[in-house]
Amino acid sequence: VRRxxxxxxxxxxxxxxxxxxGGPAGAIAGxxxxxxxxxxxxxxxxxxxxxxxxxxxxxxxxxxxxxIGVLEKIDRCGYVxxxxxxxxxxxxxxxxxxxxxxxPPVGGLDYTWxxxxxxxxQVLLEHAAxxxxxxxxxxxxxxxxxxxxxxxxxxxxxxxxxxxxxxRFVLDASGRGTFLGSRLRLKQKDPLFDQFAxxxxxxxxxxxxxxxxxxxxxxxxxxxxxxxxxxxxxxGLTSVGVVTEREDFRRDGRDPAxxxxxxxxxxxxxxxxxxxxxxxxxxxTEGDYSYSMARLTGPGFLLVGDAAxxxxxxxxxxxxxxxxxAKFATEALLGVLSGAREESEALAAYEARLxxxxxxxxxxxxxxxxxxxxxxYYVRKPDYQQELVRLLQGxxxxxxxxxxxxxxxxxxxxxxxxxxxxxxxxxxxIPM
Amino acid sequence: VSSAGTLEEEIRRLIIDRLExxxxxxxxxxxxxxxxxxxxxxxxxxxxxxVLEEAFGVEVDLEDVTVENFRSIRTLAHYVAALRxxxxx
Numbered sequence: 001v002r003r004x005x006x007x008x009x010x011x012x013x014x015x016x017x018x019x020x021x022g023g024p025a026g027a028i029a030g031x032x033x034x035x036x037x038x039x040x041x042x043x044x045x046x047x048x049x050x051x052x053x054x055x056x057x058x059x060x061x062x063x064x065x066x067x068i069g070v071l072e073k074i075d076r077c078g079y080v081x082x083x084x085x086x087x088x089x090x091x092x093x094x095x096x097x098x099x100x101x102x103x104p105p106v107g108g109l110d111y112t113w114x115x116x117x118x119x120x121x122q123v124l125l126e127h128a129a130x131x132x133x134x135x136x137x138x139x140x141x142x143x144x145x146x147x148x149x150x151x152x153x154x155x156x157x158x159x160x161x162x163x164x165x166x167x168r169f170v171l172d173a174s175g176r177g178t179f180l181g182s183r184l185r186l187k188q189k190d191p192l193f194d195q196f197a198x199x200x201x202x203x204x205x206x207x208x209x210x211x212x213x214x215x216x217x218x219x220x221x222x223x224x225x226x227x228x229x230x231x232x233x234x235x236g237l238t239s240v241g242v243v244t245e246r247e248d249f250r251r252d253g254r255d256p257a258x259x260x261x262x263x264x265x266x267x268x269x270x271x272x273x274x275x276x277x278x279x280x281x282x283x284x285t286e287g288d289y290s291y292s293m294a295r296l297t298g299p300g301f302l303l304v305g306d307a308a309x310x311x312x313x314x315x316x317x318x319x320x321x322x323x324x325x326a327k328f329a330t331e332a333l334l335g336v337l338s339g340a341r342e343e344s345e346a347l348a349a350y351e352a353r354l355x356x357x358x359x360x361x362x363x364x365x366x367x368x369x370x371x372x373x374x375x376x377y378y379v380r381k382p383d384y385q386q387e388l389v390r391l392l393q394g395x396x397x398x399x400x401x402x403x404x405x406x407x408x409x410x411x412x413x414x415x416x417x418x419x420x421x422x423x424x425x426x427x428x429x430i431p432m
Numbered sequence: 433v434s435s436a437g438t439l440e441e442e443i444r445r446l447i448i449d450r451l452e453x454x455x456x457x458x459x460x461x462x463x464x465x466x467x468x469x470x471x472x473x474x475x476x477x478x479x480x481x482x483v484l485e486e487a488f489g490v491e492v493d494l495e496d497v498t499v500e501n502f503r504s505i506r507t508l509a510h511y512v513a514a515l516r517x518x519x520x521x
Contacts, residue, residue, distance in 0.1 A: 093451065094450065094451050371475065373478040373479065376478075377478040377479075377481065377482055414494045414495055415497075418498070420498045421497060421498055422474055422477055422497050422498055422499045423474045423475065423497055426474040426475035426477075
């Protein structure tokens with residue numbers, strides 16, 4: 001190991017796979033590669049633990065956590081066990097609870113978790129390191145290193161040290177920082193969604209009793225496209241986040257605390273459970289909402305997780321997309337590095353697979369915002385419930401299994417095209 | 433077979449229960465406007481559809497969810513009765 005004059009370890013000059021970002025996508029990718037004996041370095045900007053939004057997982061992630069051997073470790077962390085979701089109408093009345101369990105129950109666990117991300121992300125990153133990933137924190141990856149149209153590495157800075165790191169592949173797991181997406185001008189703002197979230201952790205929220213006390217609660221607001229997440233965390237903390245259109249926040253005068261307060265109290269049920277609750281820490285905001293990329297791969301690089309695409313978080317899809325994109329991307333890389341697959345074919349296959357999976361989430365989200373009640377109507381019907389549960393579990397990577405979305409689209413068309421239909425005014429202006 | 437009177441009352445009771453409406457059955461007029469009087473927004477009509485389907489074993493075609501059929505408890509009862517007759521015939 002080479003050291004600088006001050007004694008700290010110097011950044012490497014070369015690696016097989018340089019991973020930009022040590023969040024779940026980067027850490028899981030590093031773990032898959034390290035397990036296969038592929039040399040990789042994870043460059044993380046922060047020093048963990050660090051705060052991150054997105055606490056509720058979906059069941060499909062358990063299979064990935066199991067594959068990289070971290071499932072039991074996660075299970076011992078004491079996170080609140082998630083076995084379902086509840087939806088509360090804007091009136092506060094007529095809630096709907098739905099049990100959603102991992103299927104199959106990988107590792108014998110019939111639940112996934114609501115995690116505190118500062119802790120969870122650190123466990124994953126340390127796990128990758130324990131498998132052999134080299135983890136370098138406090139490193140800002142500033143520029144891709146491009147030779148003859150191929151990404152061959154990146155410039156990394158830590159303190160006074162700057163180094164060009166050469167890599168056979170650069171895996172961009174930089175999250176909503178979208179390192180390569182921005183530098184290579186691939187990023188496209190979503191034409192339909194410009195949402196915005198204000199959230200915080202609270203002590204003393206009335207979570208209710210029984211199994212649903214540990215469900216994620218999605219509460220609708222009278223504001224169009226407005227909703228709230230209520231996620232039970234360990235140590236009695238509850239994450240509460242108001243999601244609305246950014247334009248609405250702009251019009252409102254941009255006072256986050258007042259805005260949060262007003263919207264959180266616009267749903268009577270939320271107002272009730274928040275009575276007497278205390279904010280722990282500060283309210284935070286997240287903008288820079290939904291976007292996609294012109295492409296997810298190119299010569300020498302792949303995008304994974306939020307760096308590849310970000311969709312509205314209403315179905316808690318984020319961490320599972322990070323996990324599955326890391327899984328699929330590293331499968332492609334292992335094929336190429338072993339000489340079994342040709343690079344352009346393997347990367348194109350990865351891109352097609354991930355794009356199709358996220359497209360299902362996106363269509364589901366679009367339909368949901370078009371007419372929320374259509375979802376709760378079908379999810380109560382035994383014939384359709386199983387397919388909707390499969391979506392909510394995050395099993396979106398085999399499109400042939402998902403026909404319910406076609407049914408929902410047909411229904412929306414029927415409402416739009418039937419003269420005198422009583423529900424036309426319920427449809428939002430989202431184009432289908 | 434229930435008479436029209438009890439069908440209307442049953443639908444009224446089911447809607448109040450399912451939508452957790454804070455209203456006594458007697459306060460909810462059978463001919464009153466569901467939307468204007470009860471403040472049922474048009475999206476909540478799918479809840480009404482679900483109530484009818486589950487309680488009466490009928491299948492509501494989405495095309496039938498018209499302003500005409502879903503105006504009041506009374507028009508709903510007519511609609512359900514017609515669906516049942518069609519099912520029996």
